[in-house]
Amino acid sequence: MKKMQIRRFIVACLCIPLSSTVYAEDVVTVAWRIKPxxxxxxxxxxxxILxxxxxxxxxxAKIKTQFVEEPTNRIFYNFKNGRKNYCAFGLYYVAERESFAQYSKVFHRDPPQTILxxxxxxxxxxxxxxxxxxxADANLTLGVVDTSSYGPELDAMIKASKNKILRSTTLQANMARMIAANRASFMFVDRKDWEYLKKNDEHVRGASQIDLPDLPPSQNRYILCSKDITAAQMQRINKAIQKVYVATSDN
Structure with missing residues (x-):
């Protein structure tokens, strides 16, 4: 009888780690940048929204998190320097980033950008x-929010541009204010960002919106995670994205 009780106790102890692995993981820091x-x-x-x-x-995904607001350059500094248990969200796909981080499935889809x-x-x-x-107009100045991506196609077009380039690590809202103040000729901006800004920021209301037929199409946004986030965690994140993505109506 005692041998049977001991055996049951050992089996019970061996089962505990298997049933609690999801909850024994470290807390994941989720970084985000201000982008109303x-x-x-x-x-x-x-x-x-995001x-x-x-x-x-x-x-x-049953992953415990702590949220931190950080500028884009700090987010990528952390990724490149091996920050552990670290994710950021709402980012475009840029192939070079796969050398220091891993992408989730599509998390959100933007409409095509517009021109301010x-x-x-x-x-x-x-x-x-x-x-x-x-x-191709060398007489115009393009305002670019540095360290951010506009999507692979538009990034390549900006790189090859003949415009003068005004680069700044400021927020997109501040760049929009610079456009309204005539510090640059134009910039690219997310449509929803512009809709929000023109309703809520009086300092951008001098700027105007135009669209051109060859603007790149909609862009996908992703969750980006550090390389130490396990395959099992990424699988749970991706399964959760599929459920949440289908349930939303603004994609």
Whole structure:
């Protein structure tokens, strides 16, 4: 009888780690940059379309998280320097990033970007009928939020552009203010970002929006995680994304 009790005790002890592995993992730091209406703060708490979505994803994946707001350059500094248990969300696919991080499945799909034009340059910019022509105009200045990606296709077009380039590590909202103040001729901006800014920021209201037929199509956004996030964790994240992504109506 005693031998049987001892055997049952050993079996029970061996089973405990197997049933609790999901909850024994380290807390994952989820970094995000300010980008309303997708990501912003209210009373020092993260809010927004993609914040709500990523919380659902990690909850369904049974991964404990702590959220930190960080600028883009710090996020990629952390990835490149091997920060452990670290993810960021709402990022475009850039092939070079796979050397220091891993991508989830598609987390969100943006509509095509649009062009924000300064008051002083509106006639010159609107005279161009294509994006190819616009980017070949050496008399115009393109404002670029440095360290951020505009998607692989647009990144390549910006790199080959003949425009003067005004680069800044500022937030996109601040770059929009610079356009409205005629510090650059035009910039690329997410449509939902612009809709939010023109309703909520009086300092951008001098700028105008134009579209051109050869603007790149919709872009996918992803969750990016450090290399130490396990295959099992990434699988749970991806399964959760599939559930949440299908359930949302703004993709």
């Amino acid at each position: 209406p997708h990501q912003y703060t209210v009373n020092e708490q993260p809010q927004g 914040v709500d979505r990523v919380k659902k994803v990690f909850s369904l 034009v300064s008051p002083a340059a509106f006639k010159l910019v609107s005279a161009h009928l294509t994006l190819t022509s616009l980017l």
